[in-house]
Amino acid sequence: MDYTDTETFGTILDRTATREKGNCFEDFSEGDRIEHAPGLTLSNYANELWASQTLNHDPMYWRTDAARAAGFEEPPVHPDYLLAAVMGPTVEDLSEKGGYFLGRTNVRYHDQSVTPGTELRVSSTVESTATSSSRPEYGIVTWETEGKDAETGDPLVSYERTNMIPRREPVATDGGESAAADGGDADSGEGDADDTPPSEFITPDGDRFGDFAAALDAAADRDAAVAYRHERGRTMDDVMVATLPLMTLNTAKQHHNVDVMADSPSGDIVAYGDVTRSVALGHARSDEATYRELGCDDERFHTFVTPGDTVYGFTRVVDAEDTHDHAGTVTFEHIAFNQHDEPVYSGTRRALIQQ
Numbered sequence: 001m002d003y004t005d006t007e008t009f010g011t012i013l014d015r016t017a018t019r020e021k022g023n024c025f026e027d028f029s030e031g032d033r034i035e036h037a038p039g040l041t042l043s044n045y046a047n048e049l050w051a052s053q054t055l056n057h058d059p060m061y062w063r064t065d066a067a068r069a070a071g072f073e074e075p076p077v078h079p080d081y082l083l084a085a086v087m088g089p090t091v092e093d094l095s096e097k098g099g100y101f102l103g104r105t106n107v108r109y110h111d112q113s114v115t116p117g118t119e120l121r122v123s124s125t126v127e128s129t130a131t132s133s134s135r136p137e138y139g140i141v142t143w144e145t146e147g148k149d150a151e152t153g154d155p156l157v158s159y160e161r162t163n164m165i166p167r168r169e170p171v172a173t174d175g176g177e178s179a180a181a182d183g184g185d186a187d188s189g190e191g192d193a194d195d196t197p198p199s200e201f202i203t204p205d206g207d208r209f210g211d212f213a214a215a216l217d218a219a220a221d222r223d224a225a226v227a228y229r230h231e232r233g234r235t236m237d238d239v240m241v242a243t244l245p246l247m248t249l250n251t252a253k254q255h256h257n258v259d260v261m262a263d264s265p266s267g268d269i270v271a272y273g274d275v276t277r278s279v280a281l282g283h284a285r286s287d288e289a290t291y292r293e294l295g296c297d298d299e300r301f302h303t304f305v306t307p308g309d310t311v312y313g314f315t316r317v318v319d320a321e322d323t324h325d326h327a328g329t330v331t332f333e334h335i336a337f338n339q340h341d342e343p344v345y346s347g348t349r350r351a352l353i354q355q
């Protein structure tokens with residue numbers, strides 16, 4: 001028999017089983033620990049592709065003189081690439097089955113001097129599982145993930161992330177179990193006691209710690225916030241949507257299988273949340289003298305970003321603390337938005353900004 005005869009092959013395909021990838025919601029129980037097998041070795045090529053394409057062009061990640069001036073021996077890998085390189089290899093075990101990346105919190109960088117050539121080992125623990133009251137065909141799972149230097153065992157980055165994960169069987173829900181699984185801020189802001197925007201928005205005069213602190217001082221006794229837009233935008237193309245996640249071994253079909261995604265609510269492949277976030281942070285960093293990343297919290301992905309969408313950035317300065325001789329700690333809220341001015345990502349970020 002000729003298996004490649006189109007008609008015959010179609011009949012055979014209908015009768016054969018698919019060897020499935022990934023895990024369903026029912027496969028996760030609180031406390032389960034997963035060592036992610038594939039891992040990867042941080043590469044200069046992937047690092048440069050990630051940082052260049054997401055407009056993260058800070059010289060300290062590109063040139064030895066700038067890296068040395070910032071206290072590194074040589075240019076380290078970009079922290080957004082490091083984070084994505086830790087998360088990518090977890091997808092096969094945790095979220096390849098589908099469902100959306102809802103958010104992440106407690107992102108902490110333990111070592112930012114990591115250079116290309118470093119091999120990663122990544123493990124995750126199931127922190128919680130919950131029923132989704134709005135989508136009975138999904139559950140909501142939160143994992144705690146840690147990426148280490150495989151050779152030394154030193155922790156490099158850790159975070160807690162939450163996804164919707166398909167169930168094998170949809171369940172009837174009473175709407176009672178599905179409070180935000182990570183205890184994060186699942187509130188969209190609706191119903192906040194004060195949801196009236198301030199009457200004035202202040203832009204810092206420059207990109208140094210003192211400029212952010214002075215702007216906050218100026219806003220302190222007025223009905224004002226320190227908040228501004230960033231000029232750059234980045235249109236999502238194939239490299240952004242499919243290449244960057246695959247380069248970090250992220251096998252989520254959402255980013256590279258147009259055939260499957262055509263039947264999904266987005267109707268198309270969608271950008272990996274870490275790419276959207278990295279673009280937003282790249283826009284923000286282009287307007288600040290960043291010294292080190294400290295961490296991010298309450299990251300949320302509000303709606304799909306599909307090929308052709310353009311990602312812009314908005315920043316609100318929340319706090320500025322004079323913590324070091326050469327740099328101060330600034331807390332920002334960043335919002336990425338699309339060409340229709342719809343928020344697609346939000347999160348808070350703490351970074352050391354040069355004095």
Ligand SMILES: CC(C)(COP(=O)(O)OP(=O)(O)OC[C@H]1O[C@@H](n2cnc3c(N)ncnc32)[C@H](O)[C@@H]1OP(=O)(O)O)[C@@H](O)C(=O)NCCC(=O)NCCSC(=O)C[C@](C)(O)C(=O)O
Binds near residue numbers: 133140163271300
């Ligand atoms: C998912 C959509 C459709 C739901 O939109 P919606 O407005 O209908 O619903 P919602 O109210 O925002 O959230 C739905 C449910 O999730 C819960 N929830 C929400 N956030 C959190 C959180 N942080 N922690 C815990 N729980 C959370 C929330 O409480 C609610 O529970 P309920 O069903 O019981 O009412 C909509 O928000 C959306 O389209 N978001 C964009 C998703 C997206 O594009 N993510 C990035 C790309 S996917 C990706 O990167 C993949 C990855 C990385 O490769 C990979 O995981 O493998």
